[in-house]
Amino acid sequence: TDTDSSDPLGLSLLVEAQGVLSARAKNKVWIMNPQTKAYCKALAIANNYAIDPFDGIPVIEDDRLPAYTSAQAGDTYIILGDLSYGARANFPDGKDVEILVDKMSNKKKNVVDIFGEMFLSIGVVQQNAFVKIAKAGGSN
Numbered sequence: 304t305d306t307d308s309s310d311p312l313g314l315s316l317l318v319e320a321q322g323v324l325s326a327r328a329k330n331k332v333w334i335m336n337p338q339t340k341a342y343c344k345a346l347a348i349a350n351n352y353a354i355d356p357f358d359g360i361p362v363i364e365d366d367r368l369p370a371y372t373s374a375q376a377g378d379t380y381i382i383l384g385d386l387s388y389g390a391r392a393n394f395p396d397g398k399d400v401e402i403l404v405d406k407m408s409n410k411k412k413n414v415v416d417i418f419g420e421m422f423l424s425i426g427v428v429q430q431n432a433f434v435k436i437a438k439a440g441g442s443n
Contacts, residue, residue: 313346314343314346314347314350314352314356316436317333317343317356317357317358317381317383318358320381320383320434320436321358321360321383321434323431323434324383324384324385324431324432324433324434325388325429325430325431325432327385327388327429327432328384328385328388328389328429328431328432329385329388330385330386330387330388331360331383331384331385332360332361332362332363332383332384332385332386333357333360333361333362333363333381333382333383334362334363334365334368334381334382334383334384335362335363335364335365335368335380335381335382336364336365336366336368336369336370336371336380337364337366337370338370338371338372338373339368339370339371339372339380339381340362340364342370342371342372343356343357344356360383368380368381368382371438374438375438376438376439376440377437377438377440378437378438379435379436379437380436380437380438381435381436382433382434382435382436383433383434383436384432384433384434385432385433388429388432389427389428389429389432389433390425390426390427390428390432390433391425391426391428392423392424392425393423393424393425394421394422394423395422395424396421396422398421399421400419400420400421401419401420401421402417402418402419402420403417403418403419403420404416404417404418405417405418
């Protein structure tokens with residue numbers, strides 16, 4: 304499920320996003336860039352809010368999502384969801400990492416190459432288990 308704010312990020316958007324999730328999503332987490340997390344906290348402080356902007360839900364910081372301030376129109380910058388309920392990982396060859404040590408290829412450079420490999424696929428398996436918050440168009 305997607306939500307899109309037509310106004311600059313307001314803390315009410317975080318509350319509204321929770322209302323879109325399925326009631327079965329019990330172990331919710333926020334996923335966002337550390338700068339977005341700081342921006343949300345700064346908004347709460349600047350507006351004298353006596354609440355936790357994340358409503359006690361843990362925040363997983365991830366640099367792969369753009370910060371709110373640098374996100375372009377349409378970019379997802381926050382994800383809210385229940386990873387244990389809404390996502391499933393498949394390890395077709397088991398959960399052990401296969402490690403290959405190559406001592407010969409770079410022997411003249413006195414370097415040992417170490418390679419690790421694990422096959423994994425992951426996907427969303429439940430409806431309304433995640434909410435993406437994307438930046439609206441305009442000059443936000």
